[in-house]
Each structure stands twice: as C-alpha cells, then as structure tokens.
Amino acid sequence: MGSASFSSAADMQSTLLAGEPNGPSIKTAIPGPKAKAVADNLGEVFDTRALNMLADYRKSHGNYIVDPDGNTLLDVYAQIASIPVGYNNPALLAAAKSDDMMQALINRPALGNFPSVEWASILRTGILKAAPPGLNQVFTALAGSDANETAYKAAFMWRRQKERGGPSVEFTEAEMDTCMTNAGPGAPNLSILSFKSAFHGRLFGSLSTTRSKPIHKLDIPAFDWPRATFPELKYPLEEHAEENAKAEADSLAEVEDLILNFHAPPAAVVVEPIQSEGGDNHASPAFFRGLREITRKHGVLLIVDEVQTGVGATGKFWAHEHWDLPFPPDMVTFSKKAQTAGYYFSDPELRPNKPYRQFNTWMGDPARAIIARAIIEYIEKNDLVAQTARVGDYMFGKFEALAAKYPGQFANLRGKGQGTFIAFDNPKRDEFLLKAKTFGVNIGGSGANAVRLRPMLIFQEKHADILVEALENVVKAL
Amino acid sequence: MGSASFSSAADMQSTLLAGEPNGPSIKTAIPGPKAKAVADNLGEVFDTRALNMLADYRKSHGNYIVDPDGNTLLDVYAQIASIPVGYNNPALLAAAKSDDMMQALINRPALGNFPSVEWASILRTGILKAAPPGLNQVFTALAGSDANETAYKAAFMWRRQKERGGPSVEFTEAEMDTCMTNAGPGAPNLSILSFKSAFHGRLFGSLSTTRSKPIHKLDIPAFDWPRATFPELKYPLEEHAEENAKAEADSLAEVEDLILNFHAPPAAVVVEPIQSEGGDNHASPAFFRGLREITRKHGVLLIVDEVQTGVGATGKFWAHEHWDLPFPPDMVTFSKKAQTAGYYFSDPELRPNKPYRQFNTWMGDPARAIIARAIIEYIEKNDLVAQTARVGDYMFGKFEALAAKYPGQFANLRGKGQGTFIAFDNPKRDEFLLKAKTFGVNIGGSGANAVRLRPMLIFQEKHADILVEALENVVKAL
Structure with a gap:
C-alpha cells in the first residue's frame, strides 16, 4: 500500500470524528437494567455466557460504543480487533447502500x-x-x-x-x-x-x-x-x-x-x-x-x-x-x-x-x-496507516511514562514501533478489564495476563489521551 | 413450519414470475465471446478452473439466469442449490435496503x-x-x-x-x-x-x-x-x-x-x-x-x-x-x-x-x-413448501413418462414425494449437462452419473414443462 495524498479526503475522518461524544460517559453499572433484560431474552435462544457487553450500534459512533442503558465507552477492543474505521462510518454506509x-x-x-x-x-x-x-x-x-x-x-x-x-x-x-x-x-x-x-x-x-x-x-x-x-x-x-x-x-x-x-x-x-x-x-x-x-x-x-x-x-x-x-x-x-x-x-x-x-x-x-x-x-484516502504509526508512537511514550510511575502495573510494555498494537501485563488483569468499563473504556485481554490495545484505525492522539488517563485511574482504583 | 394463508401474499410470487422471460433463449455458444473475456480477466487473479458459467445477475430474474452474452437459461442448479426465491426477488431487495x-x-x-x-x-x-x-x-x-x-x-x-x-x-x-x-x-x-x-x-x-x-x-x-x-x-x-x-x-x-x-x-x-x-x-x-x-x-x-x-x-x-x-x-x-x-x-x-x-x-x-x-x-407468505410438493409431484410424473419413453436415459429416477428434489442417472452425464445449456437449461450433476434437479422454490408447473421438454431434446441430441 503506497501512501495516499491528503486533500479533501482527510476531511472524511474529521467529519466522522466530529460526530463523536467528547469522551466516555457512564450512567449505570454495566450491564445496566436494560442490557440485562436484552441479554436474558437473547440467552433463551443463543449462548450468552461469553457476553462482554450488549451494544446499541445505532447510537455508537466512531471510536465510541454505546450500550442499551446509554453508557458510552471508548472502544479499544473494537469487536475483537475487527472494526477498522469506526462505528457508523459514512463511507461504509455508502458502500452498503450501493447497487x-x-x-x-x-x-x-x-x-x-x-x-x-x-x-x-x-x-x-x-x-x-x-x-x-x-x-x-x-x-x-x-x-x-x-x-x-x-x-x-x-x-x-x-x-x-x-x-x-x-x-x-x-x-x-x-x-x-x-x-x-x-x-x-x-x-x-x-x-x-x-x-x-x-x-x-x-x-x-x-x-x-x-x-x-x-x-x-x-x-x-x-x-x-x-x-x-x-x-x-x-x-x-x-x-x-x-x-x-x-x-x-x-x-x-x-x-x-x-x-x-x-x-x-x-x-x-x-x-x-x-x-x-x-x-x-x-x-x-x-x-x-x-x-x-x-x-x-x-x-x-x-x-x-x-x-x-x-x-x-x-x-x-x-x-x-x-x-x-x-x-x-x-x-x-x-x-x-x-x-x-x-x-x-x-x-x-x-x-x-x-x-x-x-x-x-x-x-x-x-x-x-x-x-x-x-x-x-x-x-x-485518509492515510490511516501513517496515522496508526504516528498515534502509536505517541501513545507508546505515554505508556512508558505510566509504566515508570506504576511499577509492575504496565509490565512488559510491548509494541514499540508497531503502531497502536500495544500491550502490557497486569497482575490483576481480569479485574483491570472490568474496572476499565467503569472508567469508560472497553478494552480486551489476551494470554494469561496481557491487556491488549486494539483501537480502530481512526484512533487519534486525543483518544490516546483519554485512554491513558482512564487506565491510570483503573490502576489507582485496583 | 405451519402452512400459511394465501391472500395478497400469493401475488408476490406472481409479480416476480411475471417479470420472467417466456422461456430460455440461447444466442451464442456458452461461454460466448463476452463471457470469455470476463473469465480471462478474472482468471488472472482468481482460480476459474471450476467455472461453469459467467453470470450477469443484474439481468437475471426469477428462475432465469442470464450470461454476459445475453444467453438466458432456466436455472435448475441455482448456485449449487443455494438460491431459494429467485434472482432479484423484490422481497429480498427490501430486506437488503433496510436499516x-x-x-x-x-x-x-x-x-x-x-x-x-x-x-x-x-x-x-x-x-x-x-x-x-x-x-x-x-x-x-x-x-x-x-x-x-x-x-x-x-x-x-x-x-x-x-x-x-x-x-x-x-x-x-x-x-x-x-x-x-x-x-x-x-x-x-x-x-x-x-x-x-x-x-x-x-x-x-x-x-x-x-x-x-x-x-x-x-x-x-x-x-x-x-x-x-x-x-x-x-x-x-x-x-x-x-x-x-x-x-x-x-x-x-x-x-x-x-x-x-x-x-x-x-x-x-x-x-x-x-x-x-x-x-x-x-x-x-x-x-x-x-x-x-x-x-x-x-x-x-x-x-x-x-x-x-x-x-x-x-x-x-x-x-x-x-x-x-x-x-x-x-x-x-x-x-x-x-x-x-x-x-x-x-x-x-x-x-x-x-x-x-x-x-x-x-x-x-x-x-x-x-x-x-x-x-x-x-x-x-407464498406457501412455497406446499408448492414444491405440488410441483414436484407434477414433474415426477413427467419424468416417469420420459423414463419409459427413453429407457436408460432417465435411469433410477428418484425423489418421488420429495418435492422438486428429483434426480436420475444418465450414461453420458457430463455430456448431458453441457448439452442442456444449448437447450437453455442450467442443470447440475452429482455423484458418478446423476443429473440432479435443484430448482428454486418459485419453480412452477410451467417451468417444469419447459425443463422436461428441454431435457427430452438433450437426450435426443446425445
């Protein structure tokens, strides 16, 4: 993939991100009462024991996922690393409507x-x-x-x-x-x-x-x-x-x-x-x-x-x-x-x-x-591969600072120079992931102790700032 | 699946079938020159050695498949038995356009x-x-x-x-x-x-x-x-x-x-x-x-x-x-x-x-x-399961007559009472399938010698008549 020219194309991402909330917002426990009701109904016919979080995708936008109780989370898990360019991306909608x-x-x-x-x-x-x-x-x-x-x-x-x-x-x-x-x-x-x-x-x-x-x-x-x-x-x-x-x-x-x-x-x-x-x-x-x-x-x-x-x-x-x-x-x-x-x-x-x-x-x-x-x-068109390289470097620096500040909490920090494909180990990993939701972050784990970052390609420095602050709060609260 | 009431719903199928051609129409050898050009282009990047027939789905309708050279075939193979309710079915289009x-x-x-x-x-x-x-x-x-x-x-x-x-x-x-x-x-x-x-x-x-x-x-x-x-x-x-x-x-x-x-x-x-x-x-x-x-x-x-x-x-x-x-x-x-x-x-x-x-x-x-x-x-809504039972019985009778008229050509006729899921053996099966195209029928084989009928669920008596006539012509021409 060669690099692409910017021009009006860069506005596509700006427009998408302009529609995002300013940050996460947590209104109920997760799952809240509405999510529980939906999950119970689904559970009658479909195995929900791996349920992480019910989602209202119509209300989700860009890097943010919204649940039925109106909780809005920065999503750096992104459907197990499978959402590339954000929820409700208009370019994908245009393709979906095409002949x-x-x-x-x-x-x-x-x-x-x-x-x-x-x-x-x-x-x-x-x-x-x-x-x-x-x-x-x-x-x-x-x-x-x-x-x-x-x-x-x-x-x-x-x-x-x-x-x-x-x-x-x-x-x-x-x-x-x-x-x-x-x-x-x-x-x-x-x-x-x-x-x-x-x-x-x-x-x-x-x-x-x-x-x-x-x-x-x-x-x-x-x-x-x-x-x-x-x-x-x-x-x-x-x-x-x-x-x-x-x-x-x-x-x-x-x-x-x-x-x-x-x-x-x-x-x-x-x-x-x-x-x-x-x-x-x-x-x-x-x-x-x-x-x-x-x-x-x-x-x-x-x-x-x-x-x-x-x-x-x-x-x-x-x-x-x-x-x-x-x-x-x-x-x-x-x-x-x-x-x-x-x-x-x-x-x-x-x-x-x-x-x-x-x-x-x-x-x-x-x-x-x-x-x-x-x-x-x-x-x-939005030069997003260069963006993940840039944002990843920015974010890696932030995590290095956190790792120094909280020894053992962001252990074996890895993924330097690998874009946003960053991970670290935490001794209370499962608790860490659950706690992150209360601070408005949907994040996943892997292996025995790893917390893995899998933001979308439209994740920018401002999202990294929100993420890093929230994860610092998680560690403080653990 | 219980039986469904008719009413205006039955008109859905009628409307779809009204848009069909009156019958097959063969204009070139298959593949014709346009199909060959498309296949050659595709073959550069995608394995086309199992190619049966290039299709122009925009022009296909109901039970009929159309190729790039304008050949129109009654399709009783139906994407290896996977098309249920016809090409360009408006009910599916409505679902495709839905929010x-x-x-x-x-x-x-x-x-x-x-x-x-x-x-x-x-x-x-x-x-x-x-x-x-x-x-x-x-x-x-x-x-x-x-x-x-x-x-x-x-x-x-x-x-x-x-x-x-x-x-x-x-x-x-x-x-x-x-x-x-x-x-x-x-x-x-x-x-x-x-x-x-x-x-x-x-x-x-x-x-x-x-x-x-x-x-x-x-x-x-x-x-x-x-x-x-x-x-x-x-x-x-x-x-x-x-x-x-x-x-x-x-x-x-x-x-x-x-x-x-x-x-x-x-x-x-x-x-x-x-x-x-x-x-x-x-x-x-x-x-x-x-x-x-x-x-x-x-x-x-x-x-x-x-x-x-x-x-x-x-x-x-x-x-x-x-x-x-x-x-x-x-x-x-x-x-x-x-x-x-x-x-x-x-x-x-x-x-x-x-x-x-x-x-x-x-x-x-x-x-x-x-x-x-x-x-x-x-x-x-269109009671299509009852229809396949009815049309299948009708068609099986026709094939029984063909089997009696052409001994050995429609051998081991099977699928009685099994809707349109009918098959027979033919000693020159592969040639039979190719020849069927020249008479305007797209039909598949299975096993060593079987010709298998896999019409869609919207296949009616009139289509069965066309099919049976075409297959009789195939046998005469073999």
Whole structure:
C-alpha cells in the first residue's frame, strides 16, 4: 500500500470524528437494567455466557460504543480487533447502500462456478489493491479459520504435487482409494507446524495449530502436528538483547529440527507476526527473516497469519512489512478488519492442478468483499496507516511514562514501533478489564495476563489521551 | 413450519414470475465471446478452473439466469442449490435496503461478546421461526462446513462432559496439559461416524466425514474416523422392496457395530436426508427412524445435515420431517438456501459448560441472518413448501413418462414425494449437462452419473414443462 495524498479526503475522518461524544460517559453499572433484560431474552435462544457487553450500534459512533442503558465507552477492543474505521462510518454506509451491494446480497453467487461479471473488478479494486508486496492472487473465504484452513489445504496439495513430480502427474489408484477411508497415501501423513501460544482459529484443522489456551482446545480431537517454541522475549528489549537473540536462535533451531525430524513432515509453517490471542508476543524482524530462510531452504511453505495484525493497525498495512523479507511469504491470510477473509499468494503452483480441489459453494461473500473495498479506499484516502504509526508512537511514550510511575502495573510494555498494537501485563488483569468499563473504556485481554490495545484505525492522539488517563485511574482504583 | 394463508401474499410470487422471460433463449455458444473475456480477466487473479458459467445477475430474474452474452437459461442448479426465491426477488431487495441491514453491514459485531440489541429479534423472527420441530436453540455460523464442524465440536464436548460426570466436573491437569500438544486425554480419541458417498463440507473436520469423491479429499490429512455403508436402493422402489429393506437393515447393523467397536468411538453420527453431492442417494423413513433409535440407545448424538436438503425444496421445510421421528435429531445443520448457516439443537447440555468453548470472532453474520429472515417470511407468505410438493409431484410424473419413453436415459429416477428434489442417472452425464445449456437449461450433476434437479422454490408447473421438454431434446441430441 503506497501512501495516499491528503486533500479533501482527510476531511472524511474529521467529519466522522466530529460526530463523536467528547469522551466516555457512564450512567449505570454495566450491564445496566436494560442490557440485562436484552441479554436474558437473547440467552433463551443463543449462548450468552461469553457476553462482554450488549451494544446499541445505532447510537455508537466512531471510536465510541454505546450500550442499551446509554453508557458510552471508548472502544479499544473494537469487536475483537475487527472494526477498522469506526462505528457508523459514512463511507461504509455508502458502500452498503450501493447497487453492487444490493446485487451481492440478493443474488449470492457460487463464486467458483458462477462468478458475476463484477467479481474481478470487486477483487481488483478492493482486496487485491491491498495485497502484500509480491503477492497477486487471492482465494476468498469467510472468516479467519477457513482462510487458514484453505491455505493449509493449498500447502498440502502443493507439497504432494511436488513429491509426485509436478502438476501433470496423475494420482495413483492407491491414493484415490485410500483417501476415501482417510488413510495414507491418499490422506497423507503431513502436518502444519505452529508455535506455542499461537492462535489460528477454532475449526478442526486450524484448532490443531492453535496453542493458546486449554479452554480453546479441550475435548476436541486434533491432528498430531508439531509445535515449536515461540521466543519469549524479555522487556525492555534493549536490556535483554543477548538473551532474546538466543531465545530466537533456539526457536529457529527447533523449527529446523522439527522440519527435518518430526514424524509427520510439515508442509508449511504458520506464524502470526504478533501472537495476538496468545498474549501479544513479539519477535524480531531477524527472527522472521530466519524463519523465511529456513522454510525456503527445506521446501516448506511459510504462511503468515495476518488475521489480527493485518489492515493497518501496526503502522504498516501488513505487519510482516516490518520484517524486510528477502522474498515474500508463500501465503498471507487475512480477515477481521478486512471484514472478509482469504489468503493471498503468487506461486501458480499454489493453485491446485485440477478444478474442484480447492472449492466450496460460496468461496467467500461478495457483500463483505464490497465492504472490504470501501475500507481499503477509506484507509488510503485518509492515510490511516501513517496515522496508526504516528498515534502509536505517541501513545507508546505515554505508556512508558505510566509504566515508570506504576511499577509492575504496565509490565512488559510491548509494541514499540508497531503502531497502536500495544500491550502490557497486569497482575490483576481480569479485574483491570472490568474496572476499565467503569472508567469508560472497553478494552480486551489476551494470554494469561496481557491487556491488549486494539483501537480502530481512526484512533487519534486525543483518544490516546483519554485512554491513558482512564487506565491510570483503573490502576489507582485496583 | 405451519402452512400459511394465501391472500395478497400469493401475488408476490406472481409479480416476480411475471417479470420472467417466456422461456430460455440461447444466442451464442456458452461461454460466448463476452463471457470469455470476463473469465480471462478474472482468471488472472482468481482460480476459474471450476467455472461453469459467467453470470450477469443484474439481468437475471426469477428462475432465469442470464450470461454476459445475453444467453438466458432456466436455472435448475441455482448456485449449487443455494438460491431459494429467485434472482432479484423484490422481497429480498427490501430486506437488503433496510436499516437493519445497513447496521449489520457497517457495524459487524462479535456476536458472542458484543451482540446488538436487535440480535435476539433477528433470530426469533427469522432463523428460529423456521426451527425444525422440537429444536429451539441455534448456534450461528457462516457456511455449511463450519456449521457442521461446530456441531461436531458440540458433540465432542457433550460426550466428554458425560464421560466426566456432568457439567460441574472440572477438567483434570492432564487433560489441560495434553490438549495443548494435541494428545489424549485432552484431545480425545473420539470420532464422528459418517456414510459412504456423504458430503459434509471441505474443511479438515467436515472433510474427514465427507466421502463423496477422491477429488474432494486427495492430499488432505484426515482423521481416522469410521465410515458406514449407506444403503444403495434399487429403483423403481416398489419392485425392490425386499432387497432395499435388507440393504437398510445391513447398513443399520454396520452403524451399530461401528458405534460399539470402532477404535475411536463415535460421539455422533452425521447423515444427510438425501445424499446430495454423493449422487442423490435416498433411504426410507424407516431407515432414519432406525438410525435415530440406534444412536439414542447407545448415547451417540444424531446430527442431520440439512445444508442442501433444508429450506423447502423437498416438499417439507426440513427433509427430515418426512421421517416421522419419535424424537427429534440432536442437531440439525443448515446453510445454502438459508443464505446463512448454523445448527439447531434443544438439549441444554449441548451448550458447553463454560464460555469460550464454542466461540469465534463473528459467530455468523447478521447481514446474512437478515436475508434469511426475509427468505423465511417469503416462503411462508407464498406457501412455497406446499408448492414444491405440488410441483414436484407434477414433474415426477413427467419424468416417469420420459423414463419409459427413453429407457436408460432417465435411469433410477428418484425423489418421488420429495418435492422438486428429483434426480436420475444418465450414461453420458457430463455430456448431458453441457448439452442442456444449448437447450437453455442450467442443470447440475452429482455423484458418478446423476443429473440432479435443484430448482428454486418459485419453480412452477410451467417451468417444469419447459425443463422436461428441454431435457427430452438433450437426450435426443446425445
């Protein structure tokens, strides 16, 4: 994504933010009486035990979420990091009202069989305009889990095709027979290598690579796939350079060992640029360059899971653009702030050698692809990637000051130079999150102790000031 | 779904159908020059090797699909059986333009954490209004694959909870440790039992239960889960009553044997009312009642996959309503013509005992749930389930006549009394499907030799006449 010119476009964001409240306003306990009544009604037919907060989206605006009792909160959780450009953004509303959208909603195509005449243009002017450097193809999906799983499928087919001797070599009878009983060689003994604390989704293949928490994995059968240690960096980074470098080297050595020796050879390594659900665990660009080199060396694909890190929040459109890779990842998966999903790639051999091998009825949703196009255009026009870099630097400085003032309360502060993708650990994390609501902030956690900041891309310095003041009050009140 | 009153509502369908062309009209080869140009452009960025036909949806109407070269075809494939009430249906357009839709599109919630104040009402007046008899809860999803996989997850958690001694029994340390390495007991050695020729989706868990064709499964690692024989009925049914009954009894015996003896015990049996992708394979209501009894007897859940059969085409809203079950299935999954997805259930123990066990960021899409609501309302107001029963009977008679006139060309005609869910085998099936386009019919195949009819619910006797005439011409031309 190149930088975009300002001009009248910058006014788009100003107009949106001008409609925001001046700050949070808390009128009742959360949930208040109205929220409770709505939740009770919903709970009769829909599992509400993970309910965080009921929302009245018609009244929410920009960076602020409003609940049925009229409580107004600065939202730096943003639907688990999935709202890119604010509630009730007029540019998205225009896309929602468009004739293209009406068509997408009422005439939903089976995109692999019967694509519309508009589909190429929707992709080229939207999802593909934001493609990571070096990647120019997309397979569209519906959410992060199936984006990752279809990428894994592409990796397995690619690997077996290579072993078989290329795309023109036919399947054997034995392969065709055994795959029908889920046995080898047709259903091969291959794997996807992932990292400790990783999160890649919750369907059966993606969950087999997710290593975040037991509650995500308990009681679900899983593939016997390898797990490497993700480097556990110590903070502040500048004080632990040597041991952090060793942790990363050890991790890379472990990856290489698993590639060479694990009993189900990995077809791909999947990695998040910043382990998000796992607790905002970072590694250095050098680590990721090493990972790229090792995978390339051994003919293993590198899948970068940008479901949470992608689409601008880290100060780059794609977080892996921070790494200065010598050649691009083989596949990059996306969802969340794209409001749609899929994986990017460029190697023609990642298109399976026959039709119907990578296929499903809908293969995505044009309605959500049209929203993605409007998001990408809005980000460009308002130069929001540069904004997250700028605001993130500003906010990181503020948190460094808080960390110094309240030792242990903003521990392991991380995300410097990573836009607004900032996190810290707090010893009473769950209480911290609840208390934040009473000070007008909706904020999320991840991993065991992390508080993670996931503001939208329209989050500015003035919002950072409100946030930092509120979190200081939280710590004082804990 | 109770029957609905006619009145002015019936005019809705009449108005829609009045806008249809009088019949198909073929102007060029398919693909014609314009379609080829569009496909070439799309093919640069998106895999088009499964392309069946480019479509111009703005010009398509009701039962007719139009391509960029102006070819107009009667569409009895309907986006792989996923278009319920016709192209450019005004009732769906009204839903697409609604304020509820605008909110759903531009403020997409994480439904498990931050549901909207409207969500309960969207469910109650839509998806849940169409719930199968005896089921009153729903877990929403995005497509058939994740609907099935989340149902499987619910089954595994239910099973382990029962083995553990109930919802209040805590997980052991060993379970929590081992699940993180994808090993037992935390990742249990349990399975989902499916049938030969079944199709339940193409992600890793659902694909492990799919047994349709090698091309769907080759090179993808799969779980070692059991597969039972689906009865292979012989047609006409009345001439093979005894051997068909034996085939069904044998199949049930095999299911019971696998439940008792397979090395990875099944937590659930998943079955389609009519195996659709597998070739339109039917079984009798008695077979399904037997399956319900066996599963209940052994504490195994029964999941009925109504992704393709659901939402009216079989002359019942849900195909399993034909079975006269003594008690409902434990879960019923849906997608396709619902234009959204999920699974219905009623047992409170199928809600896992803790939050975040069955969870993901979006947990469905309210935009598609609003379309589902409009579809369900339209079906009710226009009494379309009764219509598919009536039109299906009419059309089946016509095909019986064709089958008698052209021996072997409409072989194993099946779907009597199953609405418009009719299929037959043809020895030159692939050629038949291509040739049908030249006579103005877009029609699909399944299994090895089947031609499957999947008209929309607004398909009437006049359309059946056009279809039957065209298919007779196809056979004459083969």
